[in-house]
Amino acid sequence: MTTARPKSNQASVGAVQCENTTLNLLKVNDFVAKAIRDRLPDVLVINVCSSPGSGKTTLMQETGKRLAGRLNMAVLVGDPKTERDAIRMRDVGINALQIVTGGMCHIEAQMIYQALDHIDLTGVDVLFIENVGNLVCPAAFDLGEDLRVTLLATTEGDDKPKKYPRMFLTSELMVVSKADLLPYVPFKVENVIQDARDVNPDIEVLTISSTTGEGLDEWCNWLLAKVEAKSERVIPA
Ligand SMILES: Nc1nc2c(ncn2[C@@H]2O[C@H](COP(=O)(O)OP(=O)(O)OP(=O)(O)O)[C@@H](O)[C@H]2O)c(=O)[nH]1
Ligand SMILES: [Mg+2]
Numbered sequence: 001m002t003t004a005r006p007k008s009n010q011a012s013v014g015a016v017q018c019e020n021t022t023l024n025l026l027k028v029n030d031f032v033a034k035a036i037r038d039r040l041p042d043v044l045v046i047n048v049c050s051s052p053g054s055g056k057t058t059l060m061q062e063t064g065k066r067l068a069g070r071l072n073m074a075v076l077v078g079d080p081k082t083e084r085d086a087i088r089m090r091d092v093g094i095n096a097l098q099i100v101t102g103g104m105c106h107i108e109a110q111m112i113y114q115a116l117d118h119i120d121l122t123g124v125d126v127l128f129i130e131n132v133g134n135l136v137c138p139a140a141f142d143l144g145e146d147l148r149v150t151l152l153a154t155t156e157g158d159d160k161p162k163k164y165p166r167m168f169l170t171s172e173l174m175v176v177s178k179a180d181l182l183p184y185v186p187f188k189v190e191n192v193i194q195d196a197r198d199v200n201p202d203i204e205v206l207t208i209s210s211t212t213g214e215g216l217d218e219w220c221n222w223l224l225a226k227v228e229a230k231s232e233r234v235i236p237a
Contacts, residue, residue, distance in 0.1 A: 026140055026141070029108055029109045029110075029141050029142060030109075030142055032108075032109035032110050032113050032144075033109040033142035033143060033144040034144070035109075035113060035144070036109060036112055036113055036116070036143065036144025037144045039113075039116065039144075040116075040121070040127065040144070042230075042231065043121055043124055043125065043126065043127050043230075044125060044126045044127070044146050044147070044226055044227050044230045044231070045126075045127045045129065045143070045144060045145045045146050045147075046126060046127070046128050046129070046145060046146065046147045046148070046149055046223075046226075047129045047131060047138075047143050047145035047147070047148045047149070048060070048128055048129065048130050048131060048149050048150075048151070049131045049134075049135070049138050049139070049148060049149070049150045049151070049167060049171070050131075050133060050135070050150055050151035050152065050153070050177075051133055051134070051135050051152075051153070051156055051160075052133030052134070053133060053153070054133070054151040054152065054153040054156065054177050054178075055151055055153055055177040055178060055210055056130050056131075056133070056151055057077070057085045057088055057089065057130060058210040059151065059175070059177065059208070059210050059219075060075055060077075060089055060094065060096075060128055060130060061088060061089060061092045061094070061210075062210045062213075062216055063216075063219070063220065063223065064089065064092050064093060064094040065092055065093075066216060066220055067220055067223070067224075068093065070224075070235055070236070070237075071125050071126060071223070071224065071227065071235065072123050072124050072125045072126075073094060073095070073124065073125065073126045073127070073128065074094070074095040074096070074097075074119055074120075074121060074124045074126075074127050074128070075089055075094055075095070075096040075097070075127070075128045075129075075130060076096075076097050076099055076112060076115050076119065076127065076128070076129050076130070077089070077096060077097070077098055077099065077129075077130040078098075078099040078100075078101050078106075078107040078111070078129070078130065078131055078132045079098065079099075079100065079101065079132060079133075080100070080101050080102070080103045080104065080105070080132065081100060081102075081103075082098075082100070083098040083100070085098065085130060086098035095119065095120070095124070097115055097118060097119045099111050099112075099115055101132060104132070105132055105134050105136075105137045105138075106131065106132050106134060106137035106138040106140075106141055107129065107131050107132060107138065107141065107143060108141050108143075109141065109142060109143050109144055112129060112143050112144060113144075125227050125231065125235075126223065126226075126227050129143055129145065131143075135150075135160065135164040135167045136164060136166075136167070138167070139164075139166040139167040139169075139170055140166070146226075146230060147172045147173065147226060148170055148171040148172055148173075149171060149172065149173045149174075149175060150167050150168060150171040150173070150174050150175070151174075151175045151176075151177045152174060152175070152176055152177065152192065153176075153177045153178040153181075154176065154177070154178045154179060154181045154182050154185050154187040154189075155178055155181060155185055155187075157186075157187065158186075158187045158188050158189075158191045158192040158195070159195070160192070161174070161192060161195040161196040161198075161199050162195045162198070162199065165199045168196050168199045168200050168203060169199050169200045170200075171200070171203060172202075172203065172204060173203065173204045173205070173206065173222065174192075174193075174196050174203050174204070174205050174206075175205075175206050175207075175208055175219070176189055176192060176193075176205065176206070176207040176208070177208055177209070177210070178209060178210075178211070179207050179208060179209040179212075179214050179215065180209040180211045180212045180214065189207055193205050204222070206218050206219055206222060
């Protein structure tokens with residue numbers, strides 16, 4: 001009698017030899033991510049990552065308020081449970097759809113691909129994906145985004161880029177958030193920038209506070225420039 005092996009760990013035989021590693025999961029994810037890019041040629045897609053509570057939803061809310069009438073944005077937001085973040089964003093007029101991951105610690109490309117059937121992106125300039133709060137697992141999953149933005153709050157400690165390097169290596173922009181709390185926490189912005197650039201020399205950096213508004217003009221200008229670059233049009237002031 002043969003013992004059944006899990007199919008996920010089964011070596012292939014025949015002409016097409018697949019690698020027998022868990023990386024196959026990520027290869028499938030990459031395949032779906034490409035399908036998302038093919039499906040959204042005219043929409044700038046930004047994958048927003050961070051630890052839990054670094055201020056992703058608050059930044060989405062502030063962005064929606066500041067750029068209302070100039071930029072048409074939509075948000076897909078992932079959380080293990082509840083619709084709370086989507087409700088918060090809809091409360092300020094943002095077209096938002098919640099993806100409930102059912103406990104999973106990250107969003108996978110197939111979740112985004114399915115969600116696209118349930119959100120109207122007609123006329124949308126930028127689609128944000130608010131990832132599950134986690135600096136580890138989401139780093140490995142391409143969601144078909146054009147750009148990855150990682151928030152790092154001043155309350156988290158300035159040692160994170162070197163402890164969680166893959167997230168910073170794969171991000172185009174690091175947003176140091178909750179700058180209003182800098183007087184109260186042991187966090188050196190220059191240290192975190194140095195460590196992030198040791199990991200990823202090309203990473204851009206912005207420092208913001210959604211509470212005081214510090215840095216939000218710079219954030220909005222960064223965003224508008226990226227939308228203009230993708231759409232090849234100028235957004236009126
Ligand atoms: N002091 C301060 N608090 C902030 C700032 N931005 C957000 N917060 C607060 O931080 C907490 C978490 O903010 P959220 O926007 O929910 O963070 P999040 O990253 O979306 O959280 P998850 O989706 O659970 O990962 C809330 O109590 C916010 O009011 C900020 O710039 N300064
Ligand atoms: Mg959130």
